[in-house]
Amino acid sequence: MKAILSGNEAIARGFIEAGGRLVSSYPGTPSTEVTETLATEYKESKIHVEWATNEKVALEVAIGGAISGVRSMACMKHVGVNVAADPLLTVAYTGVNAGLVLFVADDPGMFSSQNEQDSRHYARFAKIPCVEPSDSQEAKEFLKLAFEISEQFDTPVLFRTTTRVSHCKSVVSLSEPSISEVKELVKDFAKYVMLPSNAQKRHVFVEERMQRLKEFAEETSLNLEIEGSNEIGFIANGISFQYVREAFPEASVLKLGLTWPLPENKIKAFASKVKKLIVVEELDPIFEDTIKAMGIRVDVGKNLFPVCGEYSKHLVYEKVSGKKVELKAPVAGLTRRPPTLCPGCSHRGLFTTLSKLKYFVSGDIGCYTLGGLPPFSAMHTCICMGASISAAHGIAKGLELQGIKQKPIAVIGDSTFLHSGITGLIDMVYNSGDAVVVIMNNDTTGMTGGQEHPGTGRTAKGKEAIKLSIEKLCHTIGAKRVRNIDTYNLKELEKIFKEEMETEGPSVLISNQPCVLRYRVAKKALKVNKEKCTACKMCLKVGCVALSLMEEGETKFVQIDPLLCNGCTVCQQQCKFDAIEGGEV
């Protein structure tokens, strides 16, 4: 049977076909759909699928699963591996019992990420194999092979995609799900307890394992040689392979599917057959540097290809042929359309207020990062998951050392708070910090499309679960001032901020309004009374796409698109002329 699957859906299918049993993940674009697919499409399969509180926990749960004897996988985006790096670097030593795969999706071009790190470094760093597919069929087949490699070599396997492989759909031939052999849980002190005396021996094992993996790399079907003209020979991986095939269909290609360690002999033989050797890899020159270190000449690599951003078939053609491709230019002067908060979003009232009060805002990762864009421009740092609170604490302390008394604001969402914001808050409370922490609890992991977390009271498969109370948690860690806020009530919100700025010590403000997108909140649209509207533009400061300034001859007025407006009344509260009518009370 054939189906059209995205790379991520194919990985989920591959997991089922490989007889995988346990998945633990944290959502993050472009990796999320692997776990979502397993939790929904394969809901009835006897697999355990969970959203973990963060990537470190996810990997540790998967490690436990593998040790227990079932094939296990942890899924995350590239920056998530930084969070999971601690267990990763040591599970590389312990090895596995049943197979263990860490699936990571990189984001060249940063469609939805704060950096474009190349996760292949982690395979080299941890001394484990890295497997990379170039389309959905391979995503499914290679995942099965990754589990086999994991068990054969007693190693975790890094399974890496990029946005274009994860989110592009292509035709996949489906096979029957298999039932993998379950292994027995064993107590093996020397293998699983990484005390120095044991770890010293395991490190030797890791180095020997790498030698065996290098031999394996020479013969594995994951690395494929396509014979063509001997004028140019390409070495490419993942989506770059597809660009090469399209730009130079006649050329010879060595396609790497096992991208760490590299097959030295195979590459040497390939290089000797072609007149010009070209390495096409998005992001960092990991192949190129390694191939050069083997003493092989690389004619074209990062000397012409960029390290930043994603590639395309035109880019490959231009860099290799040296010929400029004349492309039709885009229409100039069009209005831009950057992403924005949804109409009705609970973050809008918060950022309208923060923008007005001109506080310094330490931000975090989520939809609310959009509060940094105009018209709000009310976010002044955003580093990584959970950094808002700890950075605000550091900023307050740093200012205090300079003799400046200024309380910064931290803004963080519910899922991000539970991911790694809570540790920052514990630190702030413990070390007598002084900042206002706003937790925008919209009862979902919003930016990635609405996943469950410990605060929603439902599991990944939608079953009822223990519901964590953020408010109680904050009290428990010793926060003295914890207040609920309603971000749809601007006057009250402003009053609360002013009060909290006057107090000493940490304050926690919690908003408990549901995500309008996830929970399909639909309130009646508001309307502008043209007679009363003075076109003062105060309402436009709330940054809502439902509003637009219209001109009819000499008259200017604001119009509300009834198909977009969600009736949240934030714009209405900004209007000094009562020109915006309607609204449920």
Place this chain on the structure above:
Amino acid sequence: MSVFNIVIAGVGGQGVLLTSKIIAESALQHGYDVKQSEVHGMAQRGGSVVSFVRFGEKVYAPMVSEGEADLLIGFEPVETARYIHFLKETGNVIYNTYRMSSITVSIGAEKYPENIGEIIKNSAKNVYQFSGTSIAIEAGDKRALNIVMMGAAMKFLPFEKNDVLEVIKKTVNKKVVDVNVKAFELGFNSMR
């Protein structure tokens, strides 16, 4: 056949990705190799969204390049213009005339181009326009715009109508099958 290239452009939330999925599934039903690409996450929050579908005997790259598209399906006028340079000389454009403000317009930083219809007309040879949004509302739900666009696009696609209808019935939520079948028919008839 050589590869048939489609660009589908619109605003996050309009359902561009579902139209893209239906075209891809229909292409598979008709025995083609097919690749489709899209972007999730940050780009979807009311921002500009584009999806590519390519089908033919064998397809490698999932993205359509500038000057390569046989068909551009535009859900919104400015978004249609934004990707019109992807069209080849002989390509067709079909777009929904209902205008959506962008955040830059809503905050008064930019103006929506009044002459957007002219811009589109001057940028391509074969332009077809209609109010897809009005048709979706007529079918019973503004959210059925993506299926209206699918119906209208049938004029340029080498697919059997009934096969596509079957794909739609399988793809959309069971509760809204009737609205979507109606949306498809109305869209289909609007281009006849």
